[in-house]
Structures are given as C-alpha cells and as structure tokens.
Amino acid sequence: MKFKKLAALFLVAAMGTTMLAGCGSSEEESGGTEAAADSGETDEITIALMCLSPMDESATDHVEEAINEQLEEKVNVHADIKWFDPNTYATQVPMMIQAGEDLDLMMFTPVPAAGYQSFMSQNQLMDITEYIDEYGKDIKDVMGDYLAATSKDGKIYGVGNMTSLYAAEAICMNKDTLDELGLTDKAEKMTTWSEYQDILKEVTSKTELNGVVNSDQEGSCVxxxxxxxxxxSFDDAEWVDVLGDSYQYVYADPDTDEVKCYFASDEWYNNIKMAKEMYDEGLIYKDASTSQEWGESLIKNGVGFSDIKQIENGSLGSFEGSSGHKGLLKEVTTAKVATSAFQKFGFAVPVTAKSPEAAIKVLNLLYGDQEFIDTLTWGVEDVDWVKNDDGTSTYPEGVTADTVQYHTADFLYGDRLLVTPWEGDGADIRDQQKAENEKVEKSKYFGFCVDPSEVTSEITACKNVVDQYKPQLAAGIVSDVDATYKEFISALSAAGMDKILETYQSQLDAWLAEQ
Structure with missing residues (x-):
C-alpha cells in the first residue's frame, strides 16, 4: 500500500485532528501489555480494519501471521483480521453487524456511514466500560478524560485514536515548483488569498500544472x-466547532451559542464565490468535482501544484512522502480541541461481538505495546520496514513505496504517539506532538457531542442534497453560483435541516445549562 495516501474524508481531512467530547472515565486496573496471557484456550476473534487503499491477501498474510504470534504470546488471542478500503469498509462492516456475522472489534472512521455517530445512532456499539476497567489499563493511561469523547451517560462506547491535537487549515504547495519559479519567498510571506492567487497565476502560466486540486472526494478546493x-485576509478565516456532527453540517456560533448550518453561513458563501472566481480564471483543476483522486496523489502525478486542507504536526513529511516533492505548508488558521478529534478514527466493539473481553485485550495493546502497533502500521520489521540509527523507520534496502508489500499510515490505529516515526517526519516528531498536545486550546463546547438519533432520516436526506450540490459549488464549476447556492440551501431546508438545527440546539442548550 502506498505510504500515507490520505483519503479526503480524512482529512479533510487528512488528516486530521481537531475535536473532543463527552462524559465519563473509568478506574485503573491491570491490563494487556503487562499482564500475562490468561490461562485456558486461546480466544478467537474477528477484527475489521480500514486501510487507505485496497490490499489483497498477498500483501497482508505475512503481517497477520506476525500479529497473531504477538497476540498469542501477549494476551492469548488469535485474530482473523479483515482489511477494507474506505468505500468497502463503509458498506461491508455495517452489513456484517446487521447480519450478525462474526465481528468482535472494528474501527469507526471519518466515512460517515462507518462513523462513530452513525454506529451509535443505530445502537450498534456495545457499552465497554467494564471491559476497559478490567483489561484496558493502557487505554485509560493514554486517553484519560478523552474517553469522554466516545461516551454517553457515563458509559464508554468506543476509544478514539490518540494523535497530534494541533490542527490548522493550510495551503500545501509543491516547493520544487516554487523554487524553480522563484516564488518560494513570496509563498512564505503571503497573508491573503489574493497573494495566493497571484502565485497560482504564475504557476499555471509557466507550467502545465493546475493551480489547485481538490483535497477530497467532495470537490473541496478552497x-x-x-x-x-x-x-x-487569512486573519479573517476561522475554525468552527461542529459539535461532534460527523457530517459537519452544523456548527455553534461561540458568540451566541446558536447552532447554525455550515453551508448557510456567509463565510461558506464567500468560499464558493472565491472558488468560482478561481475556476473561471483557470486556477482550479477542471475535474475537481468528480475526480476519484485528490490531494497529494494528483500532485504526485503532475496534475496539480497545491491543495488546501487541514494539517497537523507531521503533515509536511506526509505531504513530501505522498507527493514525491518538497513541500511548503502555509498555515491559514488554527483549530481548537473539540469532540470530533476522537470520533474520527478509533475502535469499538459491536453489539453482536462474541468475545468483547478478548477484543479489549487486543485493543489495549494499541495503546501500550510499540511492537504491536508498529507491526499493524508499518508491517513486519526487516521485511516491510527497518529502523534507522536515529530511531525512525524506513523501507529496507531495495524496497520502495511502490514495491513494499504492506504499509499503512500512522494515524489509523490506536496511539499514534507510540508508533515509530517515519524518517520523513523526523526523529523528534513524537516529542513535538506530545508538547503541542499540552498547549492546544479547548473549544468552548469541549465535552459536548450531538446525538443524531432523533433526526437520522433528515440527516440522510440532507446528505443526498449535499452530495448533489457541494462538489460543484466547492470546486467552482457551476455556471451561476448564486442561483445554484440558493437551490442548495432551499433543498437542505426541504430535506429537514431546520429540524436538525432545532434538535441540536435543544441538546446544546441543555448541556450548557448543566455547566
């Protein structure tokens, strides 16, 4: 699998990391990494994992064998591991639960159909509080109060991944092109979108590159x-708290505590107006609204020069590793820590699980056992990766990103800060991430997460509307942006957006009253 090939859903995404929630935590007891395997028969469990692109058994068999050797030694568990690409995961895993198929541990993801809120709204997640109390010492040590993000009424229903909590909107550019055209200094000093567009005009006039490519499958270009x-001005840009809404259709106005529709804001209207202007000037990739590739993949393939997305500490190395070019990342505005940071990627036990105890024993290893999480992330040491003298990881001699059998991304599974860093990120990246985690500012609504169960039909209807309109508007390709935008907002209202806003507002008001 190609290194850190980020799907837009993430990141939107990509990567991302910006939010937190909840209520509840638990007591400390002994757990996975320090405890010897229980006596008796080996527990058999099934695990569903999402990767960033398809992987067949020829790429995963040797990794699964190595993982099971570790599991049997550490916690006396044997796992049947199923890897799915994002689209397949979103369809197959919910179907497995509905059909009552063997499944004991699974991921929740930024793909809405397989997101934490989606599983919760359908009552598909098991209360794992007591299992974490008994078998999840490392989970509790690492996550602490952050378990609140995946809790309801004091009960824990999932465990989010620990990652870098710093996040920002940034313009990610091919520095090789900037250097070649003498634009690097200008790019480093720019503070406005106008200055960025000036750079794009020079790039598109002097190269065959598109100025901006979509950063996700929804056509997001601005x-x-x-x-x-x-x-x-970049100073006018802002991050908004979407209150744990996995679709990010709503946000709370921190000045008034009013829950609003993200797309109905004046600021998002300004976004799409700018996208339209840039598209008409030939600065945006003409296929951005329909492309099945995005971001670094398009930059690597010589399609584009830049994209605009959420970044985190370590994103420069990810950009360079995925695009094959030196990168320059210009920060626009930063985010705060809120609910969704720990609802993007994480793990849960479905209500149909046969062996929840064994599932939590395995999950605990992802928060306390570096050998285990390194194997799941990078593959088998000395086969798929090797450790450099400085403690970073890289490909073995003769192996490249194109020839490696198995390779995922370090933000997918468990405690990212435990994973041996890839050499492009630097040997001290984990220390940097931990230090920045201590400094990030919490959102005003830290600890709150909407419950969408009352409006699932309306959310589905609104999703259909967003899927129809957003890619074209976000990529600037519509002929009449004002008319199309009015149709979009009207269609959202007809689909039930007003009821969604009313429902979420009442939940937020109740939460605020308790603070």
Whole structure:
C-alpha cells in the first residue's frame, strides 16, 4: 500500500485532528501489555480494519501471521483480521453487524456511514466500560478524560485514536515548483488569498500544472470543513466547532451559542464565490468535482501544484512522502480541541461481538505495546520496514513505496504517539506532538457531542442534497453560483435541516445549562 495516501474524508481531512467530547472515565486496573496471557484456550476473534487503499491477501498474510504470534504470546488471542478500503469498509462492516456475522472489534472512521455517530445512532456499539476497567489499563493511561469523547451517560462506547491535537487549515504547495519559479519567498510571506492567487497565476502560466486540486472526494478546493474564510485576509478565516456532527453540517456560533448550518453561513458563501472566481480564471483543476483522486496523489502525478486542507504536526513529511516533492505548508488558521478529534478514527466493539473481553485485550495493546502497533502500521520489521540509527523507520534496502508489500499510515490505529516515526517526519516528531498536545486550546463546547438519533432520516436526506450540490459549488464549476447556492440551501431546508438545527440546539442548550 502506498505510504500515507490520505483519503479526503480524512482529512479533510487528512488528516486530521481537531475535536473532543463527552462524559465519563473509568478506574485503573491491570491490563494487556503487562499482564500475562490468561490461562485456558486461546480466544478467537474477528477484527475489521480500514486501510487507505485496497490490499489483497498477498500483501497482508505475512503481517497477520506476525500479529497473531504477538497476540498469542501477549494476551492469548488469535485474530482473523479483515482489511477494507474506505468505500468497502463503509458498506461491508455495517452489513456484517446487521447480519450478525462474526465481528468482535472494528474501527469507526471519518466515512460517515462507518462513523462513530452513525454506529451509535443505530445502537450498534456495545457499552465497554467494564471491559476497559478490567483489561484496558493502557487505554485509560493514554486517553484519560478523552474517553469522554466516545461516551454517553457515563458509559464508554468506543476509544478514539490518540494523535497530534494541533490542527490548522493550510495551503500545501509543491516547493520544487516554487523554487524553480522563484516564488518560494513570496509563498512564505503571503497573508491573503489574493497573494495566493497571484502565485497560482504564475504557476499555471509557466507550467502545465493546475493551480489547485481538490483535497477530497467532495470537490473541496478552497476551504476544508470545518474551516471558513471570512474575507481576503487569512486573519479573517476561522475554525468552527461542529459539535461532534460527523457530517459537519452544523456548527455553534461561540458568540451566541446558536447552532447554525455550515453551508448557510456567509463565510461558506464567500468560499464558493472565491472558488468560482478561481475556476473561471483557470486556477482550479477542471475535474475537481468528480475526480476519484485528490490531494497529494494528483500532485504526485503532475496534475496539480497545491491543495488546501487541514494539517497537523507531521503533515509536511506526509505531504513530501505522498507527493514525491518538497513541500511548503502555509498555515491559514488554527483549530481548537473539540469532540470530533476522537470520533474520527478509533475502535469499538459491536453489539453482536462474541468475545468483547478478548477484543479489549487486543485493543489495549494499541495503546501500550510499540511492537504491536508498529507491526499493524508499518508491517513486519526487516521485511516491510527497518529502523534507522536515529530511531525512525524506513523501507529496507531495495524496497520502495511502490514495491513494499504492506504499509499503512500512522494515524489509523490506536496511539499514534507510540508508533515509530517515519524518517520523513523526523526523529523528534513524537516529542513535538506530545508538547503541542499540552498547549492546544479547548473549544468552548469541549465535552459536548450531538446525538443524531432523533433526526437520522433528515440527516440522510440532507446528505443526498449535499452530495448533489457541494462538489460543484466547492470546486467552482457551476455556471451561476448564486442561483445554484440558493437551490442548495432551499433543498437542505426541504430535506429537514431546520429540524436538525432545532434538535441540536435543544441538546446544546441543555448541556450548557448543566455547566
């Protein structure tokens, strides 16, 4: 699998990391990494994992064998591991639960159909509080109060991944092109979208590259959710708290505590107006609204020069590793820590699980056992990766990103800060991430997460509307942006957006009253 080939859903995404929630935590007891395997027969469990692109058994068999050797030694468990690409995961895993198929541990993801809120709204997640109390010491040590993000009424229903909590909207550019055209200094000093567009005009006039490519499958070319650009100056851009809404259709106005529709904001309207202007000037990739590739993949393939997305500490190395070019990342505005940071990627036990105890024993290893999480992330040491003298990881001699059998991304599974860093990220990246995690500012609504169960039909209807309109508007390809935008907002209202806003507002008001 190609290294860190980020799907837009993430990141939107990509990567991302910006939010937190909840209520509840638990007591400490002994767990996985320090405890010897229980006596008796080996527990058999099934695990569903999402990777970023398809992997067949020829790429995963040797990794699964190595993982099971570790599991049997550490916690006396044997796992049947099923890897799915994002689209397949979103369809197959919910079907497995509905059909009552063997499944004991699974991921929740930024793909809405397989997201934490989606599983919760359908009552598909098991209360794992007591199992974490008994078998999840490392989970509790690492996550602490952050378990609140995946809790309801004091009960824990999932465990989010620990990652870098710093996040920002940034313009990610091919520095090789900037250097070649003498634009690097200008790019480093720019503070407005106008200055960025000036750079794009030079790039598109002097190369065959498209100025901006989509950063996700939804055609996002100007500003990724949950960021909005209020004006020409980067200082006018802001991050908004989407209150744990996995679709990011709503946000709370921190000045008034009013829950609003993200797409109905003046700022998002400004985003799409700018996208339209840039598209008409030939600065945006003409296939951005329909492309099945995005971001670094398009930059690597010589299609584009830049994209705009959410970044985190370590994103420069990810950009360079995925695009094959030196990168320059220009920060626009930063995010705060809120609910969704720990609802993007994480793990849960479905209500149909046969062996929840064994599932939590395995999950605990992802928060306390570096050998285990390194194997799941990078593959088998000395086969898929090797450790450098400085403690970073890289490909073995003769192996490249194109020839490696198995390779995923370090933000997918468990405690990212435990994973041996890839050499492009630097040997001290984990220390940097931990230090920044101590400094990030919490959202005003830290600890709150909407419950969508009352409006699932309306959410589905609104999703259909968003899927129809957003890619074209976000990529600037519509002929009449004002008319199309009015149709979009009207269609959202007809689909039930007003009821969604009313429902979420009542939940937020109740939560605020308790603070």
């Amino acid at each position: 500003s990724p959710q949950p960021y909005i650009n209020g004006g020409d």
